Amino acid sequence: MTVDEMIDGIIEREAGFVDHPSDPGGATRWGITQRVARKNGYHGDMRTLPQETAREIYKREYVAKPGFLGIAEIDPFVAEEVIDSGVNAGQFRAAKWFQQALNVLNRRGRDYADIAVDGEIGPRTLGAFKALRQRRGEAKARQLMLKTLNGLQFMHYYKLADGGTKFEDFFVGWIDHRVGAL
Structure with missing residues (x-):
């Protein structure tokens, strides 16, 4: 892709x-x-x-x-999720979700070192993604990353809509068309 x-x-x-x-x-x-x-x-x-x-x-x-081209060069399916999330929730937030996902998938640093969650997709972040793929295999790393990203995205939308805020108007659409939809 x-x-x-x-x-x-x-x-x-x-x-x-x-x-x-x-x-x-x-x-x-x-x-x-x-x-x-x-x-x-x-x-x-x-x-x-x-x-x-x-x-x-x-x-x-x-x-x-936002540096998402580097993700696309490694795994276009994960990049598609990050880019799509950036369109809907903001590029900086999507970049941070990618970094947060990498940090919780590294088994407390046993598979690769934690990275800064700063929204900057650079060599360290891409290196961690490559390390995840090397440790888990391409297909499993993709699956784990997509599930984690979708969970983070869901929580964001839930927090926006919780309590009957104006964002509740969009919650069904977000869940139906964004979370796990790619």
Whole structure:
């Protein structure tokens, strides 16, 4: 799976224009919020944001900038989950979930050393991911990582929606279309 194919999947899942009153992201098209579009030079009506502009923003802001391309080079399926989580919950948060998952999967440092949970995907984080794959095998490491990432993502959404907050409007959709959906 290529990064372009991952982005196509995100655009398909995020299709259309949305401006839900409970969503602090406001006007959104193809999953790109107006704030992000403006930051990336698009100043037109969000209802007409071109798909190609959304693709360029995804590549730059949601793949390259947070360091997720390095994950894609190692395991595109895990990268797809991290990138998709970054689109929905924020790139920094998705990067931290990836690092947190690596730290709890290392058996208290017996398989590889803990890494900083700083949201920076660099050589140490990628090295830990490679060590997990070497220790567990590619298929098992992928399975463990995806389950752990989905658990962290679920808890995030649960905490947002718990207590009848405005985010409860989105909880069913998040669980149905995000957690374990890739």
